[in-house]
Amino acid sequence: MQSNTPRSDWRFTVILAFTILLPCLYGFGGKFIEFIHIFRGNTDGMFAVTPIVNYLLASLGFFCMLAWATMRGMFHDIEAPKNTFLETEEWLDHRETETAR
Amino acid sequence: MTNESLTRDVPPNRALIEERLVVWYFLASIAYLFISMLGGFLMAFQLIRHNPFNGIELLSPGRWRMIHTNAIAYGFLANAFLGNLHWIVPRLTLRPVFSRTLSYLIFAAWQLVVLSTAGGILMGEAQGLEWGETPVWIDPVAQLGLGLVAVNFMAPILKIKGPMYVTLWYFLAAFVWTFLTYAMGNFVPQYFVCGTSAGAVGGLFIHDLVGLFVTPLGWGSMYFFVPILLRKPIWSHGMSMVGFWGLAFFYPLQGIHHFLYTPIPMFLQYGAIVSTIAVEMVVLTVIVNFFGTLKGSSRALATNLPIRWFFTGMVFYAITCAQCALQTTLTFQALIHFSDWVVGHAHLVMFGVFGQWLLGVMTYLFPRLLKTEWASPKLCEWHFWLSSVGLFTMALDLTLAGLFQGWSWAALQPWDASVEISQPFWIVRIFAGIAMFAGQVLFCVNLWKTWQQSPLNKASLKSEALPA
Numbered sequence: 001m002q003s004n005t006p007r008s009d010w011r012f013t014v015i016l017a018f019t020i021l022l023p024c025l026y027g028f029g030g031k032f033i034e035f036i037h038i039f040r041g042n043t044d045g046m047f048a049v050t051p052i053v054n055y056l057l058a059s060l061g062f063f064c065m066l067a068w069a070t071m072r073g074m075f076h077d078i079e080a081p082k083n084t085f086l087e088t089e090e091w092l093d094h095r096e097t098e099t100a101r
Numbered sequence: 102m103t104n105e106s107l108t109r110d111v112p113p114n115r116a117l118i119e120e121r122l123v124v125w126y127f128l129a130s131i132a133y134l135f136i137s138m139l140g141g142f143l144m145a146f147q148l149i150r151h152n153p154f155n156g157i158e159l160l161s162p163g164r165w166r167m168i169h170t171n172a173i174a175y176g177f178l179a180n181a182f183l184g185n186l187h188w189i190v191p192r193l194t195l196r197p198v199f200s201r202t203l204s205y206l207i208f209a210a211w212q213l214v215v216l217s218t219a220g221g222i223l224m225g226e227a228q229g230l231e232w233g234e235t236p237v238w239i240d241p242v243a244q245l246g247l248g249l250v251a252v253n254f255m256a257p258i259l260k261i262k263g264p265m266y267v268t269l270w271y272f273l274a275a276f277v278w279t280f281l282t283y284a285m286g287n288f289v290p291q292y293f294v295c296g297t298s299a300g301a302v303g304g305l306f307i308h309d310l311v312g313l314f315v316t317p318l319g320w321g322s323m324y325f326f327v328p329i330l331l332r333k334p335i336w337s338h339g340m341s342m343v344g345f346w347g348l349a350f351f352y353p354l355q356g357i358h359h360f361l362y363t364p365i366p367m368f369l370q371y372g373a374i375v376s377t378i379a380v381e382m383v384v385l386t387v388i389v390n391f392f393g394t395l396k397g398s399s400r401a402l403a404t405n406l407p408i409r410w411f412f413t414g415m416v417f418y419a420i421t422c423a424q425c426a427l428q429t430t431l432t433f434q435a436l437i438h439f440s441d442w443v444v445g446h447a448h449l450v451m452f453g454v455f456g457q458w459l460l461g462v463m464t465y466l467f468p469r470l471l472k473t474e475w476a477s478p479k480l481c482e483w484h485f486w487l488s489s490v491g492l493f494t495m496a497l498d499l500t501l502a503g504l505f506q507g508w509s510w511a512a513l514q515p516w517d518a519s520v521e522i523s524q525p526f527w528i529v530r531i532f533a534g535i536a537m538f539a540g541q542v543l544f545c546v547n548l549w550k551t552w553q554q555s556p557l558n559k560a561s562l563k564s565e566a567l568p569a
Contacts, residue, residue: 009336009337009339009340010339012337012340013337013339013340013343016340016343016382016385016386016389017343017347019382020343020347020351020379020380020382020383021347023375023376023378023379023382024347024350024351024354024375024376024379024380026375027354027371027372027373027374027375027376027379028351028354028372028376030368030371030372030375031354031368031369031371031372034366034368034369054285054305054353055353055354058281058353059350059353061277062274062346062349062350065349066346073263073264074263074264074265075264075342076264077264078264078338078339078342079337079338079339080264080338081264081265081266081267081338082266082267082328082334082335082338083334084266085193085266085268085328085334086328086329086332086333086334088192088193088195089192089329092114092192095113095114096114099113099114
């Protein structure tokens with residue numbers, strides 16, 4: 001089965017991706033810059049190290065995963081898995097029915 | 102893969118999926134749902150000053166409230182999700198889990214963890230963290246159990262070559278996140294940090310438990326079952342991947358929105374607010390994808406009960422997201438903080454969204470697992486309507502109660518006044534709870550009748566009757 005996503009769906013997906021990405025980058029960027037200011041001058045805010053380092057480590061892990069997935073070609077035909085999954089399900093159900101007979 | 106190679110390489114269905122374990126997990130899940138609801142009732146009766154167990158320490162409402170929340174998270178949701186995983190992962194990867202023996206061991210260990218948690222809480226050994234009340238002596242066992250769950254399910258997933266379906270992405274992430282989130286919430290504030298810092302970690306924990314344990318497992322299950330039920334692929338796999346990576350990178354940023362107006366620096370609070378609004382967009386990918394897939398098949402809402410469970414859950418999801426967008430702002434938070442609005446919101450998410458989806462999955466899977474149709478489709482309908490209407494009434498009632506309480510506090514009325522104005526809402530809440538409880542009782546009656554007519558039951562009776 002070939003992927004048959006119309007171009008308008010793609011555009012919608014890309015727009016949504018940026019709508020998510022930009023405010024998040026703004027939010028995190030703001031947090032990080034303030035964090036550096038506090039780290040340099042004000043020791044009262046030092047406890048912010050724990051949540052921010054937690055976040056950075058988790059994000060680093062996911063960034064590596066994203067890079068690994070891209071290198072393995074997991075996003076080449078991004079719509080393909082939704083069709084292959086249904087075909088396999090159909091095959092499993094068919095086999096189950098055959099076995100039951 | 103061609104059909105020939107599939108037939109050659111894939112083990113027979115019986116070897117692929119341990120169906121008995123799926124049934125066991127679902128039954129355990131339903132049992133904990135009952136325990137949780139009983140805890141909720143006890144707390145609800147306490148609020149209207151009719152606590153039937155007044156003065157009995159072991160049955161004190163404060164402790165049963167913790168049983169209520171923990172039984173939902175670790176009893177109802179976790180067991181139902183583990184049952185789901187035993188069905189979905191082998192079917193998507195075409196490989197059995199790492200070890201069948203390990204699966205049974207995890208089942209037994211997990212029930213031990215949940216029951217010990219309940220026992221510990223009743224004995225007054227709770228940790229001082231919402232949803233992390235698990236007594237300290239259970240934490241290492243639970244942590245080990247979560248590690249074994251990850252090993253058991255990640256083994257077949259990691260053997261996949263080529264593009265993965267979105268469900269597996271969510272599951273992979275959930276195994277890692279749940280393990281880390283549990284460790285962060287149960288060990289870091291207990292042994293390593295204190296004060297405001299522990300508060301910040303607590304905020305991360307409670308929200309990450311929803312967003313990084315329940316959400317990815319729920320979304321992953323939804324993306325698996327909805328296309329199967331509608332017999333057509335999801336609207337956009339690309340958009341579902343945007344949702345996945347959005348959740349991965351941005352969800353952990355928002356925990357501090359639970360601690361607005363606290364001594365935590367404002368830059369962290371503002372960052373959490375902005376991230377929360379962005380994560381609303383991530384959730385929108387799931388909602389749009391669901392309704393995009395449903396488009397053209399809306400008749401299924403009348404004819405296909407499991408899809409109706411998913412649909413109702415998705416409508417509730419849209420409502421919770423609208424609530425989130427409001428309650429994460431400082432202005433609105435000033436009004437509703439500490440009020441019943443939050444309780445209504447929590448019920449809407451846990452039971453209204455993920456509970457509804459899981460009950461939909463059970464409605465779909467039990468006939469397949471027991472090899473027979475539901476004994477009474479009418480009781481299935483009653484289960485759906487009582488649960489949905491009951492939950493909606495409760496959520497609406499508590500939302501309104503929260504607003505009235507907030508306005509009462511904002512007007513600097515005495516605390517007692519807010520308790521008095523809450524009484525009618527708390528009485529309505531009990532009736533809504535009774536409706537939901539009745540729905541689950543009918544579900545169990547139907548399940549028992551279905552089991553009675555199941556060929557599996559007849560086969561087991563026959564084998565018992567045979568002479569040795």
